[in-house]
Amino acid sequence: MTQYITVAGDDRVEARNGVIKLHGPEAFEGMRRAGRLAAEILDALVPHVVPGVTTDELDSIVHRMTTEGGGVPATLGYRGFTKSCCTSINHVVCHGIPGEKVLKDGDIVNIDVTPIVDGWHGDTSRMFLVGDVPLKARKLVDTTYECLMLGLQQARPGNRLGDVAHAIQRHAEANRYSVVRDFCGHGVGRLFHDSPEVIHAGRPGTGPELKPGMIFTVEPMINIGRPDVKLLDDGWTAVTRDRSLSAQFEHSIGITDTGCEIFTKSPKDFDKPPYL
Numbered sequence: 001m002t003q004y005i006t007v008a009g010d011d012r013v014e015a016r017n018g019v020i021k022l023h024g025p026e027a028f029e030g031m032r033r034a035g036r037l038a039a040e041i042l043d044a045l046v047p048h049v050v051p052g053v054t055t056d057e058l059d060s061i062v063h064r065m066t067t068e069g070g071g072v073p074a075t076l077g078y079r080g081f082t083k084s085c086c087t088s089i090n091h092v093v094c095h096g097i098p099g100e101k102v103l104k105d106g107d108i109v110n111i112d113v114t115p116i117v118d119g120w121h122g123d124t125s126r127m128f129l130v131g132d133v134p135l136k137a138r139k140l141v142d143t144t145y146e147c148l149m150l151g152l153q154q155a156r157p158g159n160r161l162g163d164v165a166h167a168i169q170r171h172a173e174a175n176r177y178s179v180v181r182d183f184c185g186h187g188v189g190r191l192f193h194d195s196p197e198v199i200h201a202g203r204p205g206t207g208p209e210l211k212p213g214m215i216f217t218v219e220p221m222i223n224i225g226r227p228d229v230k231l232l233d234d235g236w237t238a239v240t241r242d243r244s245l246s247a248q249f250e251h252s253i254g255i256t257d258t259g260c261e262i263f264t265k266s267p268k269d270f271d272k273p274p275y276l
Helices: 025-048 055-068 135-153 161-174
Strands: 004-006 020-022 086-089 092-094 108-113 115-117 124-129 185-187 194-198 215-218 221-223 229-231 238-240 246-248 251-255 260-262
Touching (some): 020 194, 025 115, 025 215, 025 251, 055 086, 092 108, 092 221, 092 246, 108 135, 108 246, 124 135, 124 246, 135 161, 161 194, 194 215
Parallel strands (some): 004 020
Antiparallel strands (some): 086 108, 185 215, 221 246, 229 238
């Protein structure tokens, strides 16, 4: 049986204990501030994600904008991670580590940022097209964004997390893609990763019931090939086993009385590429 708890004091840091937290207005306001900074950072990266740039240069921009915006990069030092964002290129599914890798014409790259603002985590990621990207890759990116938004349409009180997962899986598989099962979305707030786990493939009517006050991420990872992934020796970078292309979008959301609020929506409407 799923357990829920109403968080009485949003100024407290509640430990992860398997109980789904129901947050109040203070938490929603905190998540709006953190989510807006996260979205502004991704907006600012648009002119910099071009052939010839290194992922380390992009990471430097993320770090600078996070600190100038009054935040702290959640990933920097998190379980030994050494960078301020994740950069996942082509067949990298998630958690790619910025470094000397140079982006090439035709690449697709997911950039995942999580600034902490006044204790709240604004977790979001977007896909970027590098130069002239082949149609096959662009279609994957478009479909992945559609999967995210179809999932969010199901994120409303009375529905269950399985309804969100089923909407994502159905659309991905209708386009002959696969959904990664090894990683999932998660509760977020004052904790970087909290309950519940938010899967992206599942049966409708299953899983925890969605209630007003729940705050979590939805972040489907969609592959052109099989869903299987493997972890590289660095302990972080996850890649497709068949080296097929992978794409991901992520929003942090809060369940309201009538649906969901997206905390990480782009102020410039740069929600999916191409970003004009």
